[in-house]
Amino acid sequence: MKARLFTLFLFCAGVLFAMHWNRPKSTMEVVEEPPVVERENFDKMMSVLTHRRCVNCHPNDGVPKQGEDSHPHNFGINGKQDSHGFAATNCASCHQAENNTYSGVPGAPEWSLAPSSMKWEGLSPIEIAESMMDPKRNGGRTPDEVMHHLTEHELVLWAWEPGVDAQGNPRETPPLSKEEYIRVVKAWFEQGAVIPAAE
Amino acid sequence: MKISFTINGQDQTVEVADPYTPLLWVVRDILDLKGTKFGCGKAACGACTLHVNGEAVRSCSYAVKFAEGAQVTTIEGLGTKENPHPVQQAWKDQVVPQCGYCQPGFMMATAALLEKIPNPTDEDIDQNIINVCRCGTYYRMRKAIHQAAELANNSTKE
Numbered sequence: 091m092k093a094r095l096f097t098l099f100l101f102c103a104g105v106l107f108a109m110h111w112n113r114p115k116s117t118m119e120v121v122e123e124p125p126v127v128e129r130e131n132f133d134k135m136m137s138v139l140t141h142r143r144c145v146n147c148h149p150n151d152g153v154p155k156q157g158e159d160s161h162p163h164n165f166g167i168n169g170k171q172d173s174h175g176f177a178a179t180n181c182a183s184c185h186q187a188e189n190n191t192y193s194g195v196p197g198a199p200e201w202s203l204a205p206s207s208m209k210w211e212g213l214s215p216i217e218i219a220e221s222m223m224d225p226k227r228n229g230g231r232t233p234d235e236v237m238h239h240l241t242e243h244e245l246v247l248w249a250w251e252p253g254v255d256a257q258g259n260p261r262e263t264p265p266l267s268k269e270e271y272i273r274v275v276k277a278w279f280e281q282g283a284v285i286p287a288a289e
Numbered sequence: 290m291k292i293s294f295t296i297n298g299q300d301q302t303v304e305v306a307d308p309y310t311p312l313l314w315v316v317r318d319i320l321d322l323k324g325t326k327f328g329c330g331k332a333a334c335g336a337c338t339l340h341v342n343g344e345a346v347r348s349c350s351y352a353v354k355f356a357e358g359a360q361v362t363t364i365e366g367l368g369t370k371e372n373p374h375p376v377q378q379a380w381k382d383q384v385v386p387q388c389g390y391c392q393p394g395f396m397m398a399t400a401a402l403l404e405k406i407p408n409p410t411d412e413d414i415d416q417n418i419i420n421v422c423r424c425g426t427y428y429r430m431r432k433a434i435h436q437a438a439e440l441a442n443n444s445t446k447e
């Protein structure tokens with residue numbers, strides 16, 4: 091009798107375990123935790139957008155940053171009133187549409203600070219994504235426009251051709267190749283631009 | 290490569306092997322206009338400041354190819370001995386220069402500032418006139434900038 095009961099107990103325990111193991115995830119859980127592949131695209135994209143080649147020009151104090159140590163821009167330049175600098179001394183006084191290899195001054199079309207609504211310095215990847223997707227803070231862009239900006243704008247893509255600094259040393263590029271970055275950004279938008287819940 | 294632009298009101302075409310040659314080199318070595326000075330070559334000191342289409346730029350860091358079709362003005366074209374620009378007049382009145390090396394750059398930066406802000410405050414001056422003077426003539430320059438603004442405003446009123 092005891093042996094029978096024990097066998098029955100083992101059988102029930104096995105069934106319960108199998109049921110739990112194959113249990114489908116609830117809708118709630120899917121929302122809270124995006125599928126792995128989506129999160130991977132998000133994380134890869136943000137590894138670029140949090141790199142100093144991007145954040146140096148998205149400051150939280152109106153002062154552009156420079157260099158690998160993100161020090162405040164030399165000469166007291168700031169973009170507090172105008173993201174192009176001061177009236178007579180502004181970005182274009184020194185920065186042209188291309189890098190200058192002789193002086194080490196970087197350049198790209200439309201060289202300027204990001205507008206003050208687009209402060210990224212000091213934000214977490216999730217906060218940056220929220221800011222980037224918020225029309226009140228992203229210059230009124232639709233998700234599609236944000237995607238095109240991120241993957242096509244020459245000033246954004248300058249990050250992969252940042253030229254040399256004043257000492258002639260090449261500037262560091264973001265951690266992904268340009269092609270891989272464009273691929274993951276597009277994939278993230280195609281999958282619904284899901285921003286993971288804050289940890 | 291041939292590049293054409295207007296400099297101090299004259300049409301010029303120059304031939305350069307490297308389109309990234311600094312405009313400063315072209316101005317000084319090809320066009321023989323020696324008023325614009327070389328200081329750092331890194332867009333840091335402002336000695337090489339001239340105007341491209343009325344905007345102050347640092348010509349040591351300005352590839353000549355970008356000057357195609359532009360109006361370039363150097364210190365030689367700012368005014369004449371007989372008819373000095375208000376900035377040049379004020380600089381003389383205030384006896385600003387010491388060694389003089391940095392002064393053309395400062396005068397060009399100031400002339401560009403007065404076009405944008407006819408009555409600059411000290412704060413405007415601090416923000417926009419960020420050239421370097423090894424002789425430390427900043428105090429006299431500040432006085433000269435205010436005087437130049439006055440002279441320019443009086444001449445437009447007349």
Ligand code: FES
Nearest residue numbers: 328329330335349
């Ligand atoms: S020589 Fe051009 S800024 Fe110093």
Ligand code: FES
Nearest residue numbers: 388389422423424
């Ligand atoms: S007067 Fe000598 S460097 Fe300015």
